[in-house]
Amino acid sequence: MSEPIDPRPATDAETPSSPSPSPPAGRWSGGGGGGSALLHILELLPALVPLAIIVIVLVAMVGTTRGVPFSVLDFLGSSWLVQPPGVAGSSYGVSTFIVGSLVTSLPALLLAMLIALGVAIASVVYLPRIATRFLDPFVDLLAGIPSIVFGLWAFIILRPYFQQSLTPWMAANLGFLPGFAGPVSPTGLGIPITVFILTLMILPISTLLIRDTLRAVPRELWESGLALGATRWEVTRRVSLRYGSRGISSAALLGFSRAIGEAVAVSFLIGGATNFPTNVYSTTNTLSALIIENLDSSFVNPQEFAALAEVGILLTAITLTVNIIARRFVMQLGVHETVV
Amino acid sequence: MAPVGLADLAQARRRFARWNLGFDRYIGYLLPLLFIVAIVPILDMVYWLGAEALPTMTWATLTTGGPTQPLGLFPAIAGTVWIMVIALALAVTLGLFGGIATAEFLSERSAAWVRMTANTLAGMPAIIIGMMGFVVFVLYFGWGLVLIAGAVTTAFFMTPYVFRAADLAFSSVPRTIREAALGAGARPIDYILRVARPIVTPQILNGIFLALGLGIGETATVIVTVQPSALAPTGPFSYASYLTYVIYAEYTSPLPADVTLAFQAAFLLLMIVIVINIIVRIVAWRYQTRLAGLFV
Numbered sequence: 205m206s207e208p209i210d211p212r213p214a215t216d217a218e219t220p221s222s223p224s225p226s227p228p229a230g231r232w233s234g235g236g237g238g239g240s241a242l243l244h245i246l247e248l249l250p251a252l253v254p255l256a257i258i259v260i261v262l263v264a265m266v267g268t269t270r271g272v273p274f275s276v277l278d279f280l281g282s283s284w285l286v287q288p289p290g291v292a293g294s295s296y297g298v299s300t301f302i303v304g305s306l307v308t309s310l311p312a313l314l315l316a317m318l319i320a321l322g323v324a325i326a327s328v329v330y331l332p333r334i335a336t337r338f339l340d341p342f343v344d345l346l347a348g349i350p351s352i353v354f355g356l357w358a359f360i361i362l363r364p365y366f367q368q369s370l371t372p373w374m375a376a377n378l379g380f381l382p383g384f385a386g387p388v389s390p391t392g393l394g395i396p397i398t399v400f401i402l403t404l405m406i407l408p409i410s411t412l413l414i415r416d417t418l419r420a421v422p423r424e425l426w427e428s429g430l431a432l433g434a435t436r437w438e439v440t441r442r443v444s445l446r447y448g449s450r451g452i453s454s455a456a457l458l459g460f461s462r463a464i465g466e467a468v469a470v471s472f473l474i475g476g477a478t479n480f481p482t483n484v485y486s487t488t489n490t491l492s493a494l495i496i497e498n499l500d501s502s503f504v505n506p507q508e509f510a511a512l513a514e515v516g517i518l519l520t521a522i523t524l525t526v527n528i529i530a531r532r533f534v535m536q537l538g539v540h541e542t543v544v
Numbered sequence: 545m546a547p548v549g550l551a552d553l554a555q556a557r558r559r560f561a562r563w564n565l566g567f568d569r570y571i572g573y574l575l576p577l578l579f580i581v582a583i584v585p586i587l588d589m590v591y592w593l594g595a596e597a598l599p600t601m602t603w604a605t606l607t608t609g610g611p612t613q614p615l616g617l618f619p620a621i622a623g624t625v626w627i628m629v630i631a632l633a634l635a636v637t638l639g640l641f642g643g644i645a646t647a648e649f650l651s652e653r654s655a656a657w658v659r660m661t662a663n664t665l666a667g668m669p670a671i672i673i674g675m676m677g678f679v680v681f682v683l684y685f686g687w688g689l690v691l692i693a694g695a696v697t698t699a700f701f702m703t704p705y706v707f708r709a710a711d712l713a714f715s716s717v718p719r720t721i722r723e724a725a726l727g728a729g730a731r732p733i734d735y736i737l738r739v740a741r742p743i744v745t746p747q748i749l750n751g752i753f754l755a756l757g758l759g760i761g762e763t764a765t766v767i768v769t770v771q772p773s774a775l776a777p778t779g780p781f782s783y784a785s786y787l788t789y790v791i792y793a794e795y796t797s798p799l800p801a802d803v804t805l806a807f808q809a810a811f812l813l814l815m816i817v818i819v820i821n822i823i824v825r826i827v828a829w830r831y832q833t834r835l836a837g838l839f840v
Binding site: 248250252253258260261264265267268319322329331339341343344345346348350354356359360404408411435437458461462465466467468472492495499512513519520523524531 | 564567579586645646663664671673678704757758795803820825
């Protein structure tokens, strides 16, 4: 007696790591004949919607900068000074903000990747299924929390703690490290609290990606490692992490692009100063926070507006490059393409 | 160096093996503790936002508001609803059509390219899309800083998530069903509306809910395109307040009552997002759909 064939795939919401479904054979348009050329074009057009939006974004930003003189040297200078229109002496150098973006995103990325690796390994390798089903949704919930809520929570609840306890403690005890001594920000705003919040923002996405990468390691590899007498940690370290190294790299890159692009929470916490960061605690500004703070008010000043558009182009270029590299990695790995 | 005998080697091996097993066991206890880093902030946020927002929140807070009653959230809630309805309608239309077209009508090679564009769009910072919205809708189209500019900008931000969900859902329909429909003589529209619809609906609904959650909480797309007003919006071309604006404007206010208002708006947002998340999980569990492709 044969079992009835159930055509529905046995997908499990917890293990989305099966290989990519094969494309349905016989695409409708390959059937030959039937339908005008116009209909065929109309069928395909909606697929171009994302591309169209990207093109509109790029055209909008490049179009805003046309007609305004642009000098690379000025742009990469380090002073951002906006004079009212007609008054000379404005300069639009963004190197301070590039440094600000990097000095907030990179430490956050490092911390988030370490924690994400730990959490993902704990979830995939060590914890029993019941615990995983209960704890994983919490981490994924963190991904959906609006960034402004993060910013508010950090500004009101965390900032006093940073201001009165954490940064003075760091300055007193870690002062021997380069950059850790020196005047602490009196308001508690600045780089440390921004790095903390950015870490929390990168964490859930990275954890999800690394978790799925680790789950995609074939069972045979895992079990043969155990059969040879290795401990779970040894198999993880030597087999899973190496097998999943591309997925982990792409998780890092995507987290980085998320951190660099974060505007609202950073604008709450970074202090909004235009000075170059002098030590680990200083207030400064980042590229995306700069845009969101100044865009509406800059409309009356075409030079400043064009400069902000240039900052936007720079930010887009960075994000696009990082994203494309990240997805190149993933496509080579062959992880279910839609995971990323 | 003293000659190492076989006994020493064996003893060293035994010692290492014991250490190895111990390390494995204790790191198995240690790593799960890192979950605390992820869970404590959520709990802390819920607790603190609740503690600050709930004591003074009444039904009046949610239903009144305006220039004469500055401590009400109704204009902001109404503005958010207006923006989200328009944005959701646009995003679902664009995303659904695009996703279905990609999954059904494109060759596999072209589909790969289109999926890359969708993923790229999903990775763009919201502030960049906001800037695009400002330049295109507020300035170039000449709408001014009105609600519909913010709504369309947010729609552009939300589209790739619906797109991806639709694409995933239709790609996951089993070949046997698809080929059976083809063999029975179904036209594409018949296949989509009658055969595939029951199978893809849960996953597409999940994608829509997810996009909704992202859109409601997104500040950067609306703050540069919409001028806030103290009254509830009267139409798509009016100025409007919205929940995230309340937070943005009031968080540095010296008046504690204003800060409390910001907390109340944040609490509302947080609750909406948590509820959406729970709904998405329940739908995924009930209908066994994949969650992985949607969150990222």
